[in-house]
Amino acid sequence: MxxxxxxxxxxxxxxxxxxxxxxxxxxxxxxxxxxxxxxxxxxxxxxxxxxxxxxxxxxxxxxxxxxxxxxxxxxxxxxxxxxxxxxxxxxxxxxxxxxxxxxxxxxxxxxxxxxxxxxxxxxxxxxxxxxxxxxxxxAQSHGWQVYADFLLGAGHSRIAVAAEPSVYWASGARILRDYLAPCGGTVVELDMRALAPTAVCDELVDNRATVLLLLIGFPEPAVSIVKSVRRDRRLAEITIGAPAGQPEFPEWAELLGEDSVAIPFLRYLPExxxxxxxxxxxxxxxxxxxxxxxxxxxxxxxxxxxxxxxxxxxxxxxxxxxxxxxxxxxxxxxxxxxxRTPGISVWQWAWAPVQVVDRDPAELGRFRILHTG
The missing domain is CATH 3.40.50.2300 (Response regulator)
Incomplete structure (x- = not known):
């Protein structure tokens, strides 16, 4: 009840x-x-x-x-x-x-x-x-394409996604793959049903990925994966991203502390x-x-x-x-x-403002706007 x-x-x-x-x-x-x-x-x-x-x-x-x-x-x-x-x-x-x-x-x-x-x-x-x-x-296709533009603008073309089975996560991975492929980008999916957080690090090295996107649940396994990647010296230069917006919430910073910063995500606010x-x-x-x-x-x-x-x-x-x-x-x-927006079956506000932001390494509670769309 x-x-x-x-x-x-x-x-x-x-x-x-x-x-x-x-x-x-x-x-x-x-x-x-x-x-x-x-x-x-x-x-x-x-x-x-x-x-x-x-x-x-x-x-x-x-x-x-x-x-x-x-x-x-x-x-x-x-x-x-x-x-x-x-x-x-x-x-x-x-x-x-x-x-x-x-x-x-x-x-x-x-x-x-x-x-x-x-x-x-x-x-x-x-x-x-x-x-x-x-x-x-x-709509996800709009926001995540803005995120893909951000990745391309930052020079990333080898993207790995840590994904769990879900219609939502599968849709996000498909949007990224379809948008990045014509620009020479590749998306490698890591099945989190089969990989422990530490094994994710090995996969990132083997695939020469420059970005790891978290298409997974929060707090777990997201928190454990971020901690593992941050502590692996082989991955000191990798960018971790979370297009679904997990780092927006205070709990993200509370659980990850200094590891919570510099993880770009989508949020829907004006500048x-x-x-x-x-x-x-x-x-x-x-x-x-x-x-x-x-x-x-x-x-x-x-x-x-x-x-x-x-x-x-x-x-x-x-x-x-x-x-x-x-x-x-x-x-x-x-x-x-x-x-009415093509491909969208409902009445849609097209569009709320979209930003790619991250938490500022100099101050956990402050956000930096990295890209707008």
Whole structure:
């Protein structure tokens, strides 16, 4: 049975007895889900809900977030969508893990429940084109091609990927291979089901790789692999990369210390935050008691969009689903509009800003922007 977390922020004024408008939220809050990512996503969702209600809610009705923990389990997510639909939520929001978001999107689409996906990037979020699902995060093919451009610009052509079996990781490896091959780049896959972290070092030497990309789970085996590579003198010049964004979160630096730096990853932020972005960052930092990740900003923008849609179209699911092409909302990372993008089956914001960044060796808590796309 799912533990239920709800937030009800009642607006000021005489409408405190009005029934709420409910949004279902899917977030990973327990292992094996990436708990820290789920906490950041939820913090952004909750902050925006509170601000909506302080401003009067939705036509005087409070906005309520009804949260379900997916724990990175697709079946659990699909069951949560069923439950939330039966509870009468107007729309669905959230989710970080791509494989989980796919299961949620498929079930939401079948039930006629509009879903605004916050953070999952896999291109094939649904098997067939749908009008009901929209997404804020850049598609994997877009973001990872930006990352491939960064690798080529840095002079890398022999890339090794430490990979685990997953639709998401396999998709990422394919994107890199297809994009790098015409430019003379090669991608060698190391199957982490068969290799211990120390054996990865031997494979990197044998393949003369100049880059190792971590297409694997966190904290393990990612932490053990980074430590092994950093301590192998033969690999002193190799670049470790993590396009999926593992180094974004404070836990990365806490577990790896000095080994956490100079590992380029993707994040979805502009070079400079707008005044709105600065205000939201400050509020999120207070809420989380640590620096907010871009995932927290994705959560905030998700509610910003849904609140705008609800104010204009009400809580009717069909009208919400039909509203995606007309959205024009100023989020904290730019104006959000949805369109149909080739190869993407859902309404897509094309595109949130994309950066390749790493943690600064001179200061663990500071990020250096290495490339933008």
């Amino acid at each position: 799912f533990g239920m977390i709800t937030q009800v922020c009642v607006p000021r004024g005489d409408e405190t007895n009005a029934s709420s408008v409910q949004i279902g939220a899917l977030v990973p809050l327990t292992r094996p889900g990436w708990v820290e990512a789920g906490q950041h996503l939820l913090a952004g969702l909750e902050l925006a809900v509170g601000e909506v209600n302080e401003a009067g809610g939705i036509a005087g009705r409070p906005l309520e977030l009804v949260v379900r923990d997916t724990a990175a389990d697709p079946q659990r997510a699909a069951a949560a969508v069923e439950e939330l639909a039966a509870l009468g939520v107007a729309a669905l929001a959230g989710e970080y893990h791509s494989v989980v978001a796919r299961a949620a999107a498929a079930r939401a689409d079948a039930l006629g429940l509009p879903f605004l996906c916050s953070s999952a990037v896999i291109d094939a979020l649904t098997e067939e084109p749908t009008e009901r699902v929209a997404r804020l995060a850049p 400079r935050l707008s005044p709105l972005g600065v205000r939201v960052e400050t509020a999120l930092r207070e809420r989380l008691a640590k620096s907010p990740s871009f995932v927290a900003f994705e959560g905030y923008d998700t509610i910003t969009v849904l609140a705008d849609v609800l104010r204009s179209h009400g809580p009717d699911r069909a009208r919400i689903a039909g509203s995606w092409p007309g959205v024009a909302v100023e989020g904290m990372r730019g104006q959000i509009r949805f369109c």
